[in-house]
Amino acid sequence: MLQIQWENEMNFYKTENLQATLKLRNDVNAIILAGGTDLMVKYRNPTLILPNIEKDILYIGHLKELKGIAITKGKIRIGAVSTLNELEENDITPPILKKAIKELASLSIRNIATIGGNIANASPAGDTISPLIAIDATIILKSIKGERKLPIAKFIFGPGKTVLEENEIIEAIEINDSKFNREYYKKVGTRHANALSKINFVGLALIENDSLMDIKIAIGAVAPVVVRSEQIEKKLKGMKLKEIKKTINDIQKEYSSLINPIDDQRSTAIYRKNIALNLLKNFLQSL
Numbered sequence: 001m002l003q004i005q006w007e008n009e010m011n012f013y014k015t016e017n018l019q020a021t022l023k024l025r026n027d028v029n030a031i032i033l034a035g036g037t038d039l040m041v042k043y044r045n046p047t048l049i050l051p052n053i054e055k056d057i058l059y060i061g062h063l064k065e066l067k068g069i070a071i072t073k074g075k076i077r078i079g080a081v082s083t084l085n086e087l088e089e090n091d092i093t094p095p096i097l098k099k100a101i102k103e104l105a106s107l108s109i110r111n112i113a114t115i116g117g118n119i120a121n122a123s124p125a126g127d128t129i130s131p132l133i134a135i136d137a138t139i140i141l142k143s144i145k146g147e148r149k150l151p152i153a154k155f156i157f158g159p160g161k162t163v164l165e166e167n168e169i170i171e172a173i174e175i176n177d178s179k180f181n182r183e184y185y186k187k188v189g190t191r192h193a194n195a196l197s198k199i200n201f202v203g204l205a206l207i208e209n210d211s212l213m214d215i216k217i218a219i220g221a222v223a224p225v226v227v228r229s230e231q232i233e234k235k236l237k238g239m240k241l242k243e244i245k246k247t248i249n250d251i252q253k254e255y256s257s258l259i260n261p262i263d264d265q266r267s268t269a270i271y272r273k274n275i276a277l278n279l280l281k282n283f284l285q286s287l
């Protein structure tokens with residue numbers, strides 16, 4: 001195991017394998033570091049190169065048990081420290097996730113940023129979160145005591161808030177194979193690259209014989225957590241496309257009550273709400 005102590009007596013740990021990492025995670029109150037692209041900003045130190053983290057650091061970005069993208073028992077399994085570029089380049093990655101990754105940060109950030117870091121950071125503007133919620137991804141958490149699995153929508157419960165226990169790490173993300181023949185992704189940001197989302201919108205649909213057989217809608221950065229309504233989706237399933245197009249105003253009204261954005265440095269609440277509802281209309285019209 002590598003252990004380095006900085007001047008402020010903070011320790012940096014890097015172990016040989018996952019088991020040793022989990023043991024240390026259980027015994028030491030350390031902050032997990034994967035790619036560091038969120039942590040380095042959160043704890044930036046204007047006067048020094050080293051970040052201002054007043055906790056021990058447990059590095060996991062090298063662990064081969066947490067890397068890789070594969071199909072296991074009919075499900076896609078993505079290791080938590082897979083970088084966003086690795087995901088973008090892999091044929092197994094669900095296309096809607098690839099679309100979101102292509103517009104996330106810059107190539108150099110995506111080369112080091114991990115999917116587990118994006119999820120654990122739990123930002124309402126986290127760009128991989130809306131597609132993962134739309135495709136009903138499962139988060140696999142691991143601790144020295146064992147493993148637990150839960151839907152991503154249950155893992156994140158507020159801005160920066162997750163149900164991750166102090167002795168756990170995200171080990172992987174599991175995705176069931178699903179079939180859609182319409183995939184719609186729009187990110188609205190100040191610039192095309194390197195800008196956090198003012199809104200991100202994911203729309204997935206399966207259309208057969210002019211009928212909507214399946215639909216998933218997830219809207220990010222317009223509420224404390226990604227907006228998705230299985231209730232509304234259920235009502236839309238089975239409808240003829242003509243019918244859907246006639247009722248777009250009503251569908252917008254239903255989503256409107258779920259969209260509660262905030263004013264912040266990136267955008268205003270009213271702009272976010274209007275754009276989200278326009279993207280919804282645009283997606284439904286495109287079916």
Ligand SMILES: Cc1cc2nc3c(=O)[nH]c(=O)nc-3n(C[C@H](O)[C@H](O)[C@H](O)COP(=O)(O)OP(=O)(O)OC[C@H]3O[C@@H](n4cnc5c(N)ncnc54)[C@H](O)[C@@H]3O)c2cc1C
Binds near residue numbers: 080103109
């Ligand atoms: C210039 C710039 C532009 C950016 N643009 C975007 C953007 O457009 N969209 C976007 O969504 N994000 C953006 N980000 C944010 C960031 O790059 C992503 O959220 C990234 O995926 C975080 O991954 P990481 O490995 O760097 O996380 P880290 O910084 O290492 O960790 C982030 C958090 O997750 C925890 N963590 C990490 N891995 C695990 C794990 N396996 N288990 C448990 N906890 C874990 C850490 O303890 C920390 O709290 C940007 C960042 C920068 C610096």
